[in-house]
Amino acid sequence: MKPSIPQGTRDFSPEVVRKRQYIFDTLRNIFELYGFQPLETPAMENLVTLTGKYGEEGDRLIFKILNNGLHEKNENDKAKLNAEWANMLTKPYTSPVVTERALRYDLTIPFARYVVMHQNDLALPFRRYQMQPVWRADRPQKGRYREFWQCDADVVGSTSLINEAELLSIYSRAFQQLGLPVVIKVNSRKLLQGLSVICGYPEKMMDITIAMDKLDKIGWTGVTAELQARGISDEGITTLENAIMITGSNAEKLESFERVMASSEVGMAGVAEIRKALNYYETLNPGKGAEVAVDISLARGLNYYTGVIVEVVCSHPDVKMGSIGGGGRYDDLTGLFGLKGLSGVGVSFGIDRIYDVLDELGLFPQQLVQGANVMLVNFGGENEQFALTLLAQLRAAGVATEVYPDAAKFDKQMKYANKRGFAFVLLPGDEERAAGEVSVKNFVTGEQKRMAVADAIRLLAEG
RNA sequence: GAGGCUGUAGCUCAGUAGGUUAGAGCAUCAGAUUGUGGUUCUGAGGGUCGAGGGUUCGAAACCCUUCAGCCUCCCCA
Secondary structure: OOOOOOOOOOOOOHOOOOOOOOHHHHHHHHHOOOOOOOOOOEEEEEHHHOOOEEEEEEEEHOEOOOOOOOOOOOOOHHHHHHHHHHHHHHOOOHHHHOOEEEEEEHHHHHHHHHHHHOOOOOOEEEEEEEEEEOOOOOOEOOOOEEEEEEEEEEEEEOOHHHHHHHHHHHHHHEEEEHHOEEEEEEEEEEHHHHHHOOOOOOHHHHHHHHHOOOOOHHHHHHHHHHHHHHHHHHHHHHHHHHOOEEEHHHHHHHHHHHHHHHHHHHHHHHHHHHHHHHHHHHHHHHOOOOOOOOOOOOOOOOOOOOOEEEEEEOOOOOOOOOOOOOEEEEEOHHHHHHOOOEEEEEEEEHHHHHHHHHHOOOEEEEEEOOOOEEEEEEOOHHHHHHHHHHHHHHHOOOOOEEOOOOOOOOHHHHHHHHHHOOEEEEOOOOOHHHOEEEEEEEEOOOOOEEEHHHHHHHHHHHO
């Protein structure tokens, strides 16, 4: 059979893993520096934990796991099983008889589930980061995979806008450290609610938001058409246009929003929370933070955000990639699992997309693509023992080293060394062994010198 | 869920109007060369032309079906 992997999944070859680890390490260090604690949850959750949390579209994209042992059911159960199968074949529907587990869809809901389950043990506010794969039964395309990694940082149990500012700082620091130019777009669900109020359709916030989110893509004329299709009057559209076309610095925009939103209490609250979060952010990053831009057209798909929402896009002109990170405030996330009144705020890094962008822009550090630094040639016989002794000594000195395991032809060993890209190749042969020496070949320059074993180890240990 | 493109060697691809035994580069292996890699030279192995059916004297090519991959919209990270 021809080997293959499931659609939308990828193998990560050694060089790729190194580059990915560079991203993970960068993020992990920052998360730790900001006082976040690591968390891991299972790859699979009970299906009921996930369903209904991501909207109708989200439910469709959950990877469900078929129950084991269906064939072992007794006759009564099988009748039910048949009925449920029939159901599933005619409509979007699942039954615990057929499937009761599913692959993790994101990291936020499992986190909420964790917090509720461990509420008595946690010191609130609880700050956690989590870097694990998630799965979506989506149709793969550029920048979209069925298995991809998320790196999330969330704070639960505090409504302070300092948390928003901290998370913005994490975004800022992470992308600055990675050398990636970004714009962090900020908005508030309350501002969007306010918009729907002032244009006269408080119940159509979702429709209005979805339409306005497309501003970047389809322009205002496109948005107008969309709004009309969703039943917004011309006066309402004009009101929205006046708000969405506001330009200027963040402070200027917020001032203008304040005037526009004057008749909406919730809208005013939105302005206030963005202003406060940005003030904190400015204090944490005086004059050196990444660009943060207030953007009233920004929407986020997930249903549970209630306050500040953010999205990160790469601002490099050559890069065509959707958002590489996003997040927001959810006032009552754990309420879904029976723990009321616990507010959370979090951000997520889409590291697969970040990888693609870094790769495209050539922003990975050069020295990442190295493994072991030194290879010992295997000349066989007595020399094999000699090589192993050297191997142990080099490793004891902290030099990443490997020995060619077979006494293969010299040419073959050298070709292998070349392909692997070792910095040095050591030749422990008869003459060297007899003299207590070893030949050290710099594989970059081709230069080769014989020297005492101790000197060779010192040289290589110093790099 | 809607639409578009592509499937030929391990990889990237060529293959003229439908006409001998389906090619190239890279990779692999062997040799030149059992103590000197990257460069070079010689040679070798490797193909159900995605699958099934049809048209034809003849199909990798044309038609139908199907599968897979990629891309766009929707939505998302």
